[in-house]
Structures are given as structure tokens and as C-alpha cells.
Amino acid sequence: MKFGGTSVADLTRIRHVAEHVAREVREGNEVAVVVSAMAGETNRLVALCREAAPLHDAREYDAVVSSGENVTSGLLAIVLQSMGIEARSWQGWQLAMRTNAAHGAARIDAIDCATLTERLAQGQVAVVAGFQGLSPQNRITTLGRGGSDTTAVALAAALGADRCDIYTDVDGVYTTDPRIVKTARRLPRISHEEMLEMASLGAKVLHVRSVELAMLYDVPLMVRSTFTDPAKAPPGTLITGEDIQMEQEAVTSIAYARDEAQVTLRDVPDAPGVAYRVFGPLSAAHINVDMIVQNISDDGTATDITFTVPEADYDRAMAVIESQREEIRFGKLIGEKDVVKVSVIGVGMRSHAGVAATAFKALGERGINIRAITTSEIKISVLIDSATTELAVRTLHSAYKLDRVPAEG
Ligand code: ADP
Ligand code: ASP
Ligand code: MG
Numbered sequence: 098m099k100f101g102g103t104s105v106a107d108l109t110r111i112r113h114v115a116e117h118v119a120r121e122v123r124e125g126n127e128v129a130v131v132v133s134a135m136a137g138e139t140n141r142l143v144a145l146c147r148e149a150a151p152l153h154d155a156r157e158y159d160a161v162v163s164s165g166e167n168v169t170s171g172l173l174a175i176v177l178q179s180m181g182i183e184a185r186s187w188q189g190w191q192l193a194m195r196t197n198a199a200h201g202a203a204r205i206d207a208i209d210c211a212t213l214t215e216r217l218a219q220g221q222v223a224v225v226a227g228f229q230g231l232s233p234q235n236r237i238t239t240l241g242r243g244g245s246d247t248t249a250v251a252l253a254a255a256l257g258a259d260r261c262d263i264y265t266d267v268d269g270v271y272t273t274d275p276r277i278v279k280t281a282r283r284l285p286r287i288s289h290e291e292m293l294e295m296a297s298l299g300a301k302v303l304h305v306r307s308v309e310l311a312m313l314y315d316v317p318l319m320v321r322s323t324f325t326d327p328a329k330a331p332p333g334t335l336i337t338g339e340d341i342q343m344e345q346e347a348v349t350s351i352a353y354a355r356d357e358a359q360v361t362l363r364d365v366p367d368a369p370g371v372a373y374r375v376f377g378p379l380s381a382a383h384i385n386v387d388m389i390v391q392n393i394s395d396d397g398t399a400t401d402i403t404f405t406v407p408e409a410d411y412d413r414a415m416a417v418i419e420s421q422r423e424e425i426r427f428g429k430l431i432g433e434k435d436v437v438k439v440s441v442i443g444v445g446m447r448s449h450a451g452v453a454a455t456a457f458k459a460l461g462e463r464g465i466n467i468r469a470i471t472t473s474e475i476k477i478s479v480l481i482d483s484a485t486t487e488l489a490v491r492t493l494h495s496a497y498k499l500d501r502v503p504a505e506g
Contacts, residue, residue, distance in 0.1 A: 098128060098228065099249035102136035103266040104323035105169045108176075114323065115176045115406065117264065122182055127217040129256060131227045131249040134165025139228075139242070140474045155200035159229075160241045162242065163189070166226035166245070168200060174224045185345055186265040187213070189229035194248070196230035196238045203238035205247065205307070208255040216257070225252060246307035261316050268322035269334035270295070270302055273351040277487050284349070286335045287402035291349060291444055294476055298440040299354030301334075311336060325377040325500055345445030347452050351490055357387065358411035359468060359480060360418065361403045361428055364428025366421040367394040372449040374420070374425045375402055382417050384410045388438070388469040399428070403469055405480060408434060430457075436468060437486045440478040441493055453477050459496035465489050 098121065104306070114132075121128050133139075152387065170186040177184035196203035213223055219436040227245025230238045236475050240247050246263060253261035270279040270292065287295075289312040296305045302320060311318045321333030365371055372391070379386055387405045394400040400425050406414045415432050445451050456477055460467060465488065469480040481489055494500060 098261045099131040099245060099261070100133065100323060101245065101265045102265075103130050104134045105134075105173070105265055106136040110171065110323075111172050111176055113410075114264075115180060115182075117323065117327075118173075119180060119182060120327070122222065127220075129213065129217065129223040129225060129258070130173065131225045131245055131250055131252060132166060132169040133245040134169055138165035138168075156236045158409070159200050159237050161204075163226075163229040163237050163239050166228050166285065170224045170226040174222075177222055177224070182222055183220055184224055185216070186224045186226065188226045189248075190231045190235075192225070194230040196232060196233060196240070197237075197382060198232040198238070199443075200232070200236075200238055202241040203232065203249045205230060205240070205310075208251060210252075210255045214256065218462070219393070241304070243301055243304040244306070246304040247310065249314055250303070250307040250310040250314075250318065250475065253316045254310060258316070260319065261311070262319045262321055263307075264321055264323040265302065265318075266322070266324065267302065268330060269320050269323055272349065273490055273494050274300065274353070278351075278491050278494050278500075280503075281494065283331065284500040285331075286333050286337060286347070288444065289336060289338050290475070291442060292336050294440075294442050295350050295352050298352040298442065298476065298478065299356075299438070299468060300350070300352040307365045308336070345448075346497075347445045347449035348441050348443040348444060348499070350441060350442045351497075351499070352440045352494045353486055353490055354440075355439045355483065355486070356408045357436055357480065358404050358414075359403060359433040359436045360409045360411075360414055360417065361401060361431040361433075362425065362427040363401050363431065364399045365402050366426055366489060367400040368396055371400075371425065374401070375420065376404075378417050378421050379406070379414060382413060384414050384417065388471045388478065390469045405436070405438070405469065410441050414436075431467075435483045436480050436485045437489075438478050438480050439489045439493065440476050440485065441497065442476045444475050446475050446477075455496050456493055460489060461491050463488060463492050465492070 113369040120206045146158045174184045195207045227248040232238045269283040273281045275281040294305050318336040319333050390403040392401045465485045467479045471478045
């Protein structure tokens with residue numbers, strides 16, 4: 098069982114979480130619980146690090162921002178004990194949750210579950226601090242924002258759990274973010290492949306790595322609500338390895354990602370090797386480039402190149418390009434951070450024609466300008482101004498007929 102930040106936001110909610118745990122214990126299950134920090138706490142800790150020094154040691158950042166989960170795991174253990182349930186908290190290093198040394202975005206390598214398995218068999222509930230691990234140098238690491246989902250799936254895989262339930266503030270995975278589209282529909286089941294695409298294109302309901310691990314280790318994953326009564330509520334969304342339907346709809350969901358930034362180079366010489374002179378140095382600086390658009394030049398001498406990078410890397414990307422001014426010989430460098438990537442996703446796209454045209458028509462009719470486009474077999478992404486995000490998501494959601502039909506009467 099994994100509980101996110103809103104589910105453990107204060108003691109009243111932690112008591113409510115303890116009731117969910119107690120229910121599973123009563124049903125005779127051995128239970129390991131993974132908790133996030135209280136809602137807003139990780140943001141507060143990140144801000145403190147930045148305030149302490151804008152450029153800071155990534156190892157100390159992890160020591161600070163991992164601490165929110167220490168608090169909630171201890172508090173939940175205390176509350177469970179007060180209810181007469183045997184429980185104890187486990188921090189990442191105590192398990193040990195071994196990761197690589199990529200501070201701030203560490204990947205889990207191995208979990209030693211021997212002691213945990215013993216304790217579970219004795220009837221003790223394990224309350225594990227999510228998001229954190231231990232590097233080969235024995236320093237505390239964190240798995241990247243939203244990483245507690247990944248702790249939960251990794252632990253479920255290592256323990257050979259029957260189920261991994263992700264409890265959150267929505268009652269499942271929807272056709273798009275239900276907070277911005279009220280008519281979004283809950284999906285009773287979704288394939289690993291589609292969930293992975295949704296998560297990596299911005300649907301933050303699950304951390305990308307958690308879906309990868311669920312796929313790799315075949316962990317049955319269920320997204321469900323902390324705040325509804327399981328006896329009355331729908332069961333949530335099951336994420337499985339099976340193909341969901343024989344005849345897939347072309348499009349099953351819409352996602353958006355705000356953390357993109359656009360860089361445009363005007364008047365770049367239209368000559369062999371120029372793309373490498375732009376993207377080589379970015380790659381050397383470990384900056385991931387996502388969308389790329391190169392215009393056809395009118396006269397065969399000069400062109401424009403537009404690409405996107407993660408917003409967090411924007412300043413570095415601009416500096417890298419500026420430092421290559423002589424080599425690339427561009428006219429002008431233009432950047433824009435107020436952009437968002439909106440994506441249309443569906444494995445059924447593989448066998449449908451005209452899927453992209455529907456998106457372009459609908460966005461055009463709403464006067465939404467497209468800055469860049471990328472496509473793959475199962476998704477179409479467009480880059481637009483952030484101000485039009487909600488309109489674009491709603492427009493596409495309707496254009497692909499994903500809206501919930503209101504009940505009659
Ligand atoms: P937690 O703190 O429990 O990990 P998150 O805030 O990380 O919760 O993720 C849940 C949020 O994900 C929801 O509140 C919702 O706004 C957002 N979300 C984005 N896309 C979707 C989607 N397709 N389906 C459901 N929720 C989504
Ligand atoms: N507390 C961490 C965060 O806010 C991890 C998580 O909630 O999954 O990113
Ligand atoms: Mg989350």
C-alpha cells in the first residue's frame with residue numbers, strides 16, 4: 098500500500114490511512130506500507146536548499162529533501178501502534194534500498210528484503226519511507242520528484258507481493274487530468290504501455306519509473322482513492338500487462354507537461370553538419386533534447402532550428418548554445434519558457450489513419466497556435482503557449498470523444 102502526500106497531509110489523515118492499513122491486516126494480509134512526505138513538505142525543503150545556496154551540493158540536497166518521508170513513516174507507525182497493530186518504520190538506508198549515485202534522480206539497484214520478510218511473517222506492519230535510498234558511497238539519495246510510487250513498486254517486486262495499491266487523491270487513472278477536465282472518464286483498466294506513455298508525457302498520477310518497474314517485474318498495480326470508502330467506491334484503475342481490447346480506440350488519453358522550454362536559433366547556415374554543431378554540445382552537457390523542428394530554407398542558405406529542453410535545463414542550454422556562437426554561426430538566439438507540451442496518446446493509433454489531422458483541426462478552430470510537433474507510433478505531441486493549456490486539453494479531449502456522457506435525469 099502506498100499513500101501520497103495529500104493522503105498523509107496531517108495527523109487526521111494519517112489516522113485515516115491507518116484505518117485502510119488496519120482493514121488489510123484484518124483481512125489476513127501481510128502489509129508493507131510506503132508513505133510520501135506530507136503535502137507541500139518536499140517543496141518547502143527544496144526551497145530551503147535553494148535559499149541556503151542557489152548552487153548546492155546534490156548530496157546535501159538529498160539529505161534535506163528526503164527527511165519529509167522520515168516524519169510520516171514514523172508518525173504512521175506510532176498511530177498504528179496506538180491502535181494495537183504491531184508496526185515499525187523503515188528508512189531507505191535501514192532496508193537497505195540500494196541505488197546508484199545519481200543524486201536527485203537515483204535509480205534503485207537492489208533491495209535487501211530478508212529482515213523485512215521475516216518481520217512481515219511475524220505479523221508486523223512495515224512502514225517504509227518512500228522516495229529515498231542509499232548510494233554505493235553510503236550517502237542518502239532521492240529518486241526524483243514523485244518517486245515514492247517507484248519505492249512502492251520496487252518493494253512490491255522485491256517482496257513478491259500479490260498486489261501494489263497506490264492510494265492517492267483521485268479514484269483512478271482518467272482519460273486526462275480530472276482537475277482540469279471535469280468530464281474526464283476513469284479508466285477501469287489500462288495497459289502498462291499506455292500508462293508508461295501517459296506518465297512520461299506528464300500525467301503525474303504515477304512516477305514514470307514505477308510503471309517501468311511494474312512492467313518489468315509484472316507487478317499488478319492499482320491506482321485508487323484514499324478518500325472513498327472501499328466498500329462503496331469503484332475499485333480504481335488496474336494497470337496490467339494484458340492488451341485491454343481487441344479493437345482499440347485510436348486515442349485513449351490526453352496528457353500535458355509544463356516543464357518544457359523552447360529554444361530557437363534563427364539564420365543558421367543550411368549546410369551538412371550544422372545539426373551536430375547544435376546538438377553535440379547539448380548532449381555533452383547531458384541536456385536532453387525532446388522536440389526538434391528544422392525549417393526548410395527559402396534560398397538554400399539559412400534556416401531556423403527550434404527544439405525543446407526540460408525547463409530546469411533551460412538556462413544551461415541557452416549558455417551552451419551562446420558559447421557555440423562562432424562554431425554554429427547563427428543569427429539570433431531566442432528562448433521561451435512559457436510553453437507546454439500537450440500529447441494525444443493511444444496504442445490504437447498504430448492502426449488508425451487521420452488521428453493527427455483531428456488534433457490539428459480542433460486546435461486550429463480554437464485559434465491555438467502550434468510551435469512544434471513530434472509524433473511516435475502511439476502519440477502525437479504539440480508545443481503551445483502555456484496560457485492555452487486548459488483550452489487545448491479540453492478541446493482535444495472532446496475532439497477524440499473522450500468526454501464522459503452525463504447520466505440522464
Ligand atoms: P500523490 O501525492 O498521491 O502521489 P500526485 O499529485 O502525485 O498524488 O498525483 C495525483 C494527481 O495526478 C491527481 O490529483 C491529478 O490531478 C493528477 N493527474 C494528472 N493526470 C491524471 C490522469 N490522467 N488521471 C488521474 N490523475 C491525473
Ligand atoms: N515527497 C516526494 C515529492 O514530493 C516524493 C513523492 O511524493 O512521491 O516529490
Ligand atoms: Mg505522486
